[in-house]
Structures are given as C-alpha cells and as structure tokens.
Amino acid sequence: MNKIVKVLAVCFLAITSLLFLAENKASAKTNEKVYKTYSLSSEKSKFPIKLSNSLVIDVTSNKEPVIKKGNRVVWQGVGGWMSSEISFTVTKTDDTYLFYKTGAGGTESVEVIGTNRDGKMFMNKTFNGDGAGMYARFVSSSIIEIGVEEFSSFYDGSTASKHSDSFKSKFYQLYVNGSAKEIAYFDSTFASLAKKGQLKWVPGALGMTFSNLKSAVQDPYARQEMAEHYNFYYTELGNYGFYYNNDVSKTIKPNAKVRGIFRSSDLHGNRNSLRPFFKKQFGKEVLSYGNHLDVYRVGKYYLAVQYFDEDTVHLNLTTDNVFR
Numbered sequence: 001m002n003k004i005v006k007v008l009a010v011c012f013l014a015i016t017s018l019l020f021l022a023e024n025k026a027s028a029k030t031n032e033k034v035y036k037t038y039s040l041s042s043e044k045s046k047f048p049i050k051l052s053n054s055l056v057i058d059v060t061s062n063k064e065p066v067i068k069k070g071n072r073v074v075w076q077g078v079g080g081w082m083s084s085e086i087s088f089t090v091t092k093t094d095d096t097y098l099f100y101k102t103g104a105g106g107t108e109s110v111e112v113i114g115t116n117r118d119g120k121m122f123m124n125k126t127f128n129g130d131g132a133g134m135y136a137r138f139v140s141s142s143i144i145e146i147g148v149e150e151f152s153s154f155y156d157g158s159t160a161s162k163h164s165d166s167f168k169s170k171f172y173q174l175y176v177n178g179s180a181k182e183i184a185y186f187d188s189t190f191a192s193l194a195k196k197g198q199l200k201w202v203p204g205a206l207g208m209t210f211s212n213l214k215s216a217v218q219d220p221y222a223r224q225e226m227a228e229h230y231n232f233y234y235t236e237l238g239n240y241g242f243y244y245n246n247d248v249s250k251t252i253k254p255n256a257k258v259r260g261i262f263r264s265s266d267l268h269g270n271r272n273s274l275r276p277f278f279k280k281q282f283g284k285e286v287l288s289y290g291n292h293l294d295v296y297r298v299g300k301y302y303l304a305v306q307y308f309d310e311d312t313v314h315l316n317l318t319t320d321n322v323f324r
Helices: 002-031 188-195 210-217 271-282
Strands: 055-059 065-069 072-076 085-090 096-104 107-115 121-128 134-140 143-151 163-174 180-183 223-227 230-234 238-242 260-263 266-268 287-289 293-298 301-308 312-318
Touching (some): 072 121, 085 134, 188 271, 188 301
Antiparallel strands (some): 085 096, 134 143, 163 180, 230 238, 287 293, 293 301
C-alpha cells in the first residue's frame, strides 16, 4: 500500500510540475507583445503606459520618451522633435526594446534601447539614414525593421524635393548582449509561408475575409482605395487587394476575400543574388519581363518579384497571375 501511495504521489508531483511549466509557457507567450507606433507630438496623452514586466513608458512635457522602473528613470530620449515616433515591446524573457525615431535638420535617425525587467539597460544603438528619411517598426518582440528612404528622382538639392516615400528595408535581430545582427528576409520560412498564401511578417493570408483581416491587422489608420487590379486596403504592415465591386465603389464588403498581399515597404536585394533562391524554392519562372519582373508559381498562388534600380525588391503575392 505504501508503495502505491508513493507512486501516486510521484505521479501527482510530475503532473503538477508539467502543469506549472505549461502555465508558465502560456503566461510567457501571453506577455509577449509588440505595441503600435506612437507619434509623440499628437499622442502624448496616451502615456504613461505600464508594461507587463513592470517597466513604464512615459513622455515628458518636452515630448521626450522615458523608460522608468518604479520612480527611477532608466533612460530618457533627447530631442522631442515634431517627427518623433516610438514603439516598444515585451519579449518572452520579459525584456523590453524601444525605438525612438527623430528628425533634425533634414536627417532622421533611429535609436534602439534594450532594458531588462529590473531596469538595467543593455542596449543603446543608433541607426542612421542617408538624409532623405527613415522608417522603423518591430516585426516581432526582438526583430526590428529599419527602412531607409530613397531620394526622389526629382531631387534638386532642396529639402522639400528629396522625399520619395519609397523605403528599402533591412531586418535586425536584437540580443540582450547589446548587439544587433542583420538577418535575411528570404529563407525557408519565407518560402513555406508563401505556399500558404502568407507574406513573412505581414499579417493575414490570401483567401481570408475582409472582416477577419481587419481583426488580424487592427490598424485604426487603415484606408480603402481603388487602384490597378484591385480595391486596396492600405495598412501600416501591408497592403491587401480585393476584387472590384460590381457597383465600382471602393468600399470592401465584409465577406470579400483577400486576392493579393503586398509589403508596404520594399526590401534590399537584386536579381543576381535572389533569383537562385526563388528558383530553388519555387522552380522556373512562369513569366519574366526584361530585368525587372519574375513571376513564380507558389503552390496554388503566384509570387511576383519586381526589381527596381540596383537593389530594391517589391513583392506581390496573389491568387491570380495579374501580370500575364
């Protein structure tokens, strides 16, 4: 009898331990979060924001971002320019990354701060652009996308003429040792997601209804427009195409299905370096046009890769080959 009791006790302890681990894992997954991008000039009233790891993100009266642990200031940004933006995250290990994008004298920069839950800062790294503009967003709790704006083809040396609104992005994995390593966008994960009708680090999927897509994207600033082959839903992370309405209106109906997904920012890359990857993953192109366009059959979908200038790549993932 004593042996049976001991066996039952051991089993109980084992089950309890497994449940404890499962609960902790679920809790860690729940705590992981990427916050939206905030404009410090227009959204100061939304702060302070207390994070799940007990850190607090606040904004000073001069519109400078602050990371606090209790009443102690861990880090405070400098500048408070009209174009300042921040976003921040909580990772599975309860660390926080924050980026602070500022612009002064026509030149923008992105400062990335890393802090653990105890308020110890382990990263302070700055990314600089080339003078036209910059773009930043977290695509996960520890991966940041940094985009550098191309100069306008109409640039005449003046500040007003330099912006093209075309950003070429790179991605960086952030580490608690303070380093940031550039990582590839095009890999086996990209290929497997494309075959499922998804673009890497862009929410939603081909075939998803518009109502479900809005729930997945959750972008309060998204807009609907008519352009080219589709009625478009433009969001911060990606643009989505739906078939035109019979009444030729730009309003997208709740049950309309996604027919195209497009990244909102372009990528660094060129045809010579990327074509071998696409051929290996998807086979020979079903369509090629000059030096600027390759279309691949990806499962039951189509991936169009458009090359601009020397190192800019734009992606189109669609249910139909719209380029034929």
